Amino acid sequence: MSIIVVGSVAFDTIATPAGKVDNALGGSATYFSLAASHFTDVRVIAVVGDDFTAEHENVMKKRGIDTRGIQHASGKTFRWGGQYMENLNEAKTDFTELNVFERFQPHIPAEYADTKFLFLGNIHPSLQAAVRLELEGVQLTGGDTMNFWIQGARQELIETLKLVNILLINDGEAKMLAGDNSLPRAARRVLAMGPQALVIKHGEYGATIFFREGAFGIGHHPFRAPTLPIDEVKDPTGAGDSFAGGFMGYIASQGHISREVLKRALFYGGVMGSFAVERFGTERLQALTRGEIDARFQLFRELTHLE
Ligand code: AMP
Secondary structure (H helix, E strand, C coil), rough: CCEEEEEEEEEEEEECEEEEEEEEEEEEHHHHHHHHHCCCCCEEEECCCEEEEEEEHHHHHHHCCCCEEEEEEECCEEEEEECCCCCCCCEEEEEEHHHHHHCCCCCCCCHCCCCCCEEECCCHHHHHHHHHHHHCCCEEECCCCCHHHHHHHHHHHHCCCCCCCCCEEEHHHHHHHHCCCCHHHHHHHCCCCCCCCEEEHHHHHHHEECCCCHEEEEECCCCCCCCCCCCCCCCCCCCHHEEEHHHHHHHHHHHCCCCCHHHHHHHHHHHHHHCCCCCCCHHHHHHHHHHHHHHHHHHHHHCCCCC
16 A cells, blocks of 8 residues: 655755765655655655756656655755764764745645555654644554754644654654653653654664554564664665655555564664665665565574574
8 A cells, every 4th residue: 555755855965984975865755755665655745945856856756656745845955964973873963954844834635635654754743743634544654753853843743743653763862752761661651642653763773663552452562673784884864764664665565554564564674774874865775676675684584583
């Protein structure tokens, strides 16, 4: 089944120990949709400015992504600048220029109305909530956020979390959101804010899914999936969104939730995150094949599987 993502389409300026790029196509919706497109049909809702060309849009169209929900506004596209030091799991934001996002009113194409799966990518939590509330037929909503909104729009974020079934954030964000430095306690506190399940990403060390008691009727023991350390991380930007794209894209492709589906989704999330970081920007995600994805999934299984 198809999935809608709302999020940022951006031009990123990134510096990592492996190099530097200026104005590379990025954004939460871009990484998410490229990753999810390897699993299911993806529909995007976002806003871009005059500097976003047909060539940029073709990066998505070539992967079969439905871009009818990308609005073109006058002004500049969202821009983000960040850098990574030796600890590649944590980005330091240099600048965030909202640009066309400042006046963005999401408009959802009529053709998207029957969609059952939704991902609220990293943008202002009020925009996330507006899209969720307009899409009345949605059955499962995943969501993401970051320190920028946890600190800058906390109240709006708390409201949005009530609309999210599965929240995906990293260790640092979970602790910041919960105001608690113990990960299991932070997880319980975040789950009490609304989501039935919480995926906490541990960067290169994998991810853990925590459940609220009774969630999805599948038992509440947490489950962890690995990622395989790769030789050289060129650019960690988009790892989280690509993880979310693999995770949610796989769930949407199955059309239902079970413990087994969620476990496999967590593995596919790790697979897509690990590919994203191998090259700068979205390059690796654009060129991937399903064969490469399944081969790495198999590697991850062998890393942890006990006969
Ligand atoms: P991640 O997957 O967490 O590495 O997300 C990276 C992407 O998030 C980059 O391509 C940025 O353009 C985008 N981004 C960074 N800050 C924000 C923000 N405040 N709102 C929306 N998108 C953002």
